[in-house]
Each structure stands twice: as C-alpha cells, then as structure tokens.
Amino acid sequence: DEIHKYNNWKTLIKGFYDTEGHQQKIIVTGSARLDTYKKGGESLMGRAYHFRLHPFSIGEILRKGSPVETEKLLNPDQWCEMASSISIDIFKQLLSIGGFPEPFLKGSEQESRRWQINRREQVLKEDLRDLSMVRDITRTEHLYDLLLDRVGSLISINSIKEDLGADHKTVESWIQIFEKLHIIFSIYPYSEKIQKSIKKSKKNIFLGLV
Numbered sequence: 001d002e003i004h005k006y007n008n009w010k011t012l013i014k015g016f017y018d019t020e021g022h023q024q025k026i027i028v029t030g031s032a033r034l035d036t037y038k039k040g041g042e043s044l045m046g047r048a049y050h051f052r053l054h055p056f057s058i059g060e061i062l063r064k065g066s067p068v069e070t071e072k073l074l075n076p077d078q079w080c081e082m083a084s085s086i087s088i089d090i091f092k093q094l095l096s097i098g099g100f101p102e103p104f105l106k107g108s109e110q111e112s113r114r115w116q117i118n119r120r121e122q123v124l125k126e127d128l129r130d131l132s133m134v135r136d137i138t139r140t141e142h143l144y145d146l147l148l149d150r151v152g153s154l155i156s157i158n159s160i161k162e163d164l165g166a167d168h169k170t171v172e173s174w175i176q177i178f179e180k181l182h183i184i185f186s187i188y189p190y191s192e193k194i195q196k197s198i199k200k201s202k203k204n205i206f207l208g209l210v
Contacts, residue, residue, distance in 0.1 A: 003030045010044060017047045018063050031127065052182075055099030055207060061090055064090055120144075127128055134177065147184060147204055154201040175204070183205055 003009045013028060025080040028048070059068070072078040096112075097103050100119075103112035125139055128134055146160055161171045178184045184204045 001029045005030075010022070014044060014047060017044075034093065056094070056101060056104055057099065058091065058094065092190050123183055125182055128177065134174065139166060140174055144178070144183070147178070148206060150204070151206055152203055155204055156201065169200070 003013075008030075009030075013026070017026065017112055064205075067178045088134070093107060096098065096109055097107070098112060098116070100115070103115045106112070124144060125137060129137065129139060134140055143160065146163055147155070156176075157168055157171050157175075161168050164171060175184070179186060184206050187205060188197050189200045189202065191200070
C-alpha cells in the first residue's frame with residue numbers, strides 16, 4: 001500500500017514479479033500519483049494491469065461485494081426491479097457523504113466533512129506540488145473553488161482566466177492536472193462528429209471533494 005512513496009517502486013515491483021510473480025498474486029495500491037509516475041522509468045508491460053478505483057456506486061453498495069449480475073444489467077425488464085431495491089436512506093447517505101469508503105462506512109456527515117478537508121489539503125498542497133511544476137498554490141485553490149461553484153455547468157476558460165488573472169493556457173493546464181489527480185473528471189458534449197464534440201465546452205464533475 002502507498003507504494004508511490006517509494007522512489008524506485010517500479011524497479012522493486014519488476015524485480016519481485018520476475019522472481020516471485022509466478023508463484024504469488026500481487027496487489028499494489030497507491031494514490032493518483034501512480035498515473036504520473038508509471039509513464040517513466042521501468043516498463044511493467046506484461047507484468048501488471050492498471051485499475052482505477054472510483055468511489056462507491058449505488059450498485060456496489062447494494063451488491064455488498066457480490067459479483068455483478070451481468071444478465072440483469074443487459075435486460076431492461078430487470079431495471080425497474082433493481083431500482084426498487086435501492087434504499088432511500090442509502091441514496092441520501094451517498095449524496096450527503098459521498099462514495100469514498102472511509103467516510104461512507106462511518107456514516108457521519110461531520111466525519112465526512114473532516115475527511116474532505118484533509119483530502120483537499122493533501123491533494124492541493126502536496127500532490128499538486130509534487131507532481132507538477134505548479135508553484136502558485138493560492139491561485140490553484142481559487143480555481144478549485146471556482147470550478148466547485150460551476151459543477152454541472154459548461155466551463156468557460158475565458159471567464160475563469162479573467163477571475164484568476166491568469167492566461168488561457170495556464171488555466172487549461174491546471175484543469176488537466178486536476179483531472180490527473182482525480183479531483184475532477186470532464187464530461188464532453190455528445191455529438192455524432194468527434195470534431196464538434198472536442199470543440200464544444202465541457203462540464204466538470206468533482207469526485208467527492210468539497
């Protein structure tokens with residue numbers, strides 16, 4: 001766990017896999033930093049598969065660890081039955097606390113708030129600094145707050161750059177860094193033509209941080 005804190009983690013995994021990997025199953029976990037660090041150094045091609053773990057979804061909570069029933073998901077006649085099994089209390093808890101395991105399992109909005117504040121500090125003041133050349137932490141925090149205020153709305157880089165007093169390229173690069181750190185993810189508008197979809201404004205959704 002937290003293997004990204006070890007400088008030569010890829011070399012360590014490669015060596016361990018080459019000597020013991022055929023006899024043991026290895027699960028390696030770390031933060032969003034792994035997405036950046038995996039792009040350089042030793043190649044783990046053929047040795048490792050990368051998975052991104054998202055916060056709990058309604059489906060995962062209802063299944064309680066049991067496998068996905070693919071047949072039900074592919075059968076529209078089963079959808080109403082699946083929806084009716086969703087507890088209103090669980091749904092409200094997911095909306096108010098979020099789907100990250102630690103705060104969700106505690107079930108306390110107060111604890112969730114504390115966790116979110118600590119998470120924000122870690123991501124914006126540690127991960128952001130360590131993984132990028134960004135040194136203007138204050139303005140990236142302001143960008144965070146501006147995006148939070150625009151959740152679900154179309155994002156105008158021109159409007160944000162005026163609020164921050166930064167140039168267009170800088171704001172775009174900061175938003176891309178937020179995506180790499182899994183602070184936000186972008187939803188692009190649907191279009192039958194890819195060119196139109198790319199050119200149109202996108203929406204940003206936060207992953208459980210406030």
